[in-house]
């Protein structure tokens with residue numbers, strides 16, 4: 422397992438350019454399967470989750486070429502064979518292959534998807550949507566065999582606005598016969614990115630970004646081009662860093678509206694920042710007010726920023742409250758923040774953070790992607806040396822993290 426070694430307490434200034442969104446790119450790439458021609462996607466981030474998806478595409482026989490951020494995918498040579506567990510378990514997004522292959526071939530065989538161990542993460546809503554559209558789902562020992570004689574549009578109501586189930590339903594329904602109405606859909610910007618791409622190549626989808634999405638099935642999807650939106654979670658992570666130790670740290674190439682739930686909390690804390698069309702410039706401030714945060718689906722406070730923002734809450738003056746409503750097990754970072762000197766108490770779904778506390782460097786473990794990001798931020802503000810282990814989790818979602826941080830003045834190295 423790789424390690425990050427961080428010498429903390431260095432002021433950061435300059436510009437961090439944000440990469441394409443992981444959670445968009447990981448849906449757009451499997452979505453390419455639905456096309457009957459070659460598609461081109463730009464602003465693909467250079468992270469290990471993309472390598473894992475490319476491995477699945479190539480295993481199925483697709484032609485994939487990559488030139489920096491540009492990816493061309495030609496799936497005309499695909500053979501729809503079962504996807505083995507060792508590759509599907511590498512990431513959560515492998516389940517977008519379930520829907521793309523089902524939509525195109527009316528048959529798919531693959532295993533339960535992987536992803537960070539932050540809760541149970543069932544896929545019942547996705548399977549419910551597949552069945553409503555006419556598929557028969559068989560499950561045996563984590564393996565799913567899904568078949569449909571015909572896929573037919575219908576009305577589907579999700580029990581919760583699941584991002585995965587929303588995208589999976591869109592992917593299948595756009596190749597079904599007739600119209601599908603998806604109610605209580607998730608509203609995340611990544612879903613809008615998927616809608617834009619599919620419409621670009623011939624789909625007929627409206628309503629993404631709202632809780633009701635209408636998908637008219639089409640017989641064929643063709644070639645086309647799309648761009649991955651900026652990663653709002655990477656952006657939010659570095660904005661939080663700017664609030665901690667920035668000196669006019671500019672977070673560039675972002676859509677500020679996508680992280681408004683974060684910036685409004687920073688304003689409540691009393692942290693000044695300048696928000697432009699595509700950047701936020703932010704500096705540390707001496708006094709930070711404590712706040713209460715509850716995670717919610719978009720446009721609420723993103724669960725993926727909950728762990729990174731915890732580091733900032735350790736520096737607020739007074740008691741902050743943070744409630745996690747999406748996942749059952751997303752406080753694994755707390756043990757390590759406390760090891761560094763934080764004072765955080767877990768009470769069921771809420772943590773109480775007593776601040777400010779001086780953090781001191783020590784060895785900590787990235788138990789999952791965003792816990793890792795939280796601990797990198799903690800290492801960057803701590804006195805002394807912090808070693809973050811199990812860094813593979815972080816490299817799944819943060820492109821060139823060492824280079825981006827070094828360029829703005831951080832002392833951080835990766836040991837493989």
Ligand code: EPU
Pocket residue numbers: 444445447513514537540541542543544545546547581582583584585586607724725747748749790791818
């Ligand atoms: N849920 C169910 N049944 C389902 C689907 C979801 O009970 O069929 C529950 C989940 O257990 C979870 C909640 O609903 O408690 C939300 O799950 P959702 O389906 O929205 O999440 P996801 O599609 O598995 C994506 C991102 C996550 C992000 C969530 C919420 C990808 C690949 N992953 O996961 O990203 O936390 O949406 O925004 O897009 C990350 O990047 O660190 C990450 C975990």
